[in-house]
Amino acid sequence: MASNRAKIAIDALGGDNAPEEIVAGAIKAAEELGVEIILVGDRLAIENCLKKHGQSGKLEIVEAEGVVEMHEEPLVGIRRKPKASINVAMNLVKEGRADAVVSAGHSGAAMAAALLRLGRIKGIDRPAIGAVFPTLVGKPVIVLDVGANVDSKPKYLEQFALMGTIYSKYVLGTAEPKVGLLNIGEEPSKGDELALRTHELLTENPAIPFVGNAEGRDVLSGNFDVIVCDGFVGNVLLKFAEAVGEIMLQILKEELPRGIKGKIGTAILKPNLKRIKQRIDHAEHGGGLLFGVNGVCIISHGSSQAPSIFSAIRLAKEAIDNQVLERIQSYSKETITTVES
């Protein structure tokens, strides 16, 4: 792997700001990250975007037609539109022509396309979307699942814990990842049916460095490196966290420049405020990694602009360079419990 540059297929039709912002983010990534980019979408539109940036002809383009719309049932859309950009991009991975897919389109469709074209990893019952949050102490925490599944079974969460541990170790560089189970209390006796039964599985599995329950307040504390949960609560949490960041920035914008002193003080603090914005802004984080399918897929926010796409491509590159997929593929075979639970 080290000798080859990571090849990343970008869905240039998916997302609210396609293709302009997608292509802009991809150009930056090609320049700065040393990755090979394949832009999948409308050749003419992509060419126009490349031209604007003086990059005409410099990035590979693979033609695709159409996207799965937000209102479409994912699997139906994926089956009915074989030439949709997300299908074409996944096929590139399947055929070995790309190492990863980045898409800001319909996330359900991306998941369905990944499942259909790449398939699940042996030993993994359900894929999960993992989102990396920055914590109070600086190091990141990965939370999974943030929306791939609802009504999860305990064994799914056990599998999420294993995949998250590998990611934390090999991509985030955590020497000894601490795994937490998202719950409503610290004690093992707390929680809903799913949490209670998952707590047992995590405790019993020697391959999982489980340290106990993580409450809502612990998510960003840095006390945990991996937090597992059902996709319902994870998705609510992710979207809430994104919105809270925006709200905090809005409160700063409203309150800081109040009065003459406020305006002076705010002007003086401009560089520091920029750092604050960077720490809070979710656009810096790029997207979620789809775990459990036979390929590296990054699912970005529908509203992604160039910086988010750049971050998403960096996420993909990191996953490729650190062989997350291969490690999960070999690891899961040995360590996933096979008991039905």
Place this chain on the structure above:
Amino acid sequence: MASNRAKIAIDALGGDNAPEEIVAGAIKAAEELGVEIILVGDRLAIENCLKKHGQSGKLEIVEAEGVVEMHEEPLVGIRRKPKASINVAMNLVKEGRADAVVSAGHSGAAMAAALLRLGRIKGIDRPAIGAVFPTLVGKPVIVLDVGANVDSKPKYLEQFALMGTIYSKYVLGTAEPKVGLLNIGEEPSKGDELALRTHELLTENPAIPFVGNAEGRDVLSGNFDVIVCDGFVGNVLLKFAEAVGEIMLQILKEELPRGIKGKIGTAILKPNLKRIKQRIDHAEHGGGLLFGVNGVCIISHGSSQAPSIFSAIRLAKEAIDNQVLERIQSYSKETITTVES
């Protein structure tokens, strides 16, 4: 009701900072809110606190012995310790000697004591804890349940929606409350089994002003006045929100005074930063209201200090003055569906 001042029983043994902070908050409330306070706990310790504030003998004290400890199973603790402060406080409400209870002790024990001593409101299957959040547009939103129940049935959420609507209307002053169902997508087809079935119930109940699904990002948007959810996700959300506020304040503290300019700018902005702290700080919000039992109970944070206890007492007073309990009692009989679901 208008002729009598609200009488509020305060658990002066519950919480990390009992009795000092509890008593301090109660004194402030007695002075500023025009409520009658009954302090329930260790007479000598309470007297000492009152003395410190020059209030010796000025507030009523009712003797109690011990608390249900955090590690105790709530119902067991409540039964084994009839003289525990939370039991004595609830009895005051039961006997008509107080209108409400405020406790920062073991929240499970408060709920168990309320259920055991006051009982459930007819037509309500499960109590719910409601938490009021400030929204981006200024008006508050009430989210329930934030931790009384896990593995809720759809009909519980339907009942939460009714109780929340009454609270929003009569306490928060929302002319036409908009009820949302916490979910992972806007479409009715989105969500887990609970959300799907609850969506149907809420749609069909003409007494509920249901406007649709609320995603995580919508919680603080101000687009909804009441948001219903199972206590698992609600509790995770509440604790996450509280922690995020603290994290944001910490980020400001770390980043704003960086460098000489940073220190100057921060000094100039001091009054504006205080306003920001107030808008973000959860201590301003007081606690959760326990809905569905025959009494007004406010469950405060275990870490509550005097300002939180003051806010909690204000919450209790507002609920009493606006007859939330009586309205729910009469309303629920007529409008709750009785079908098993």
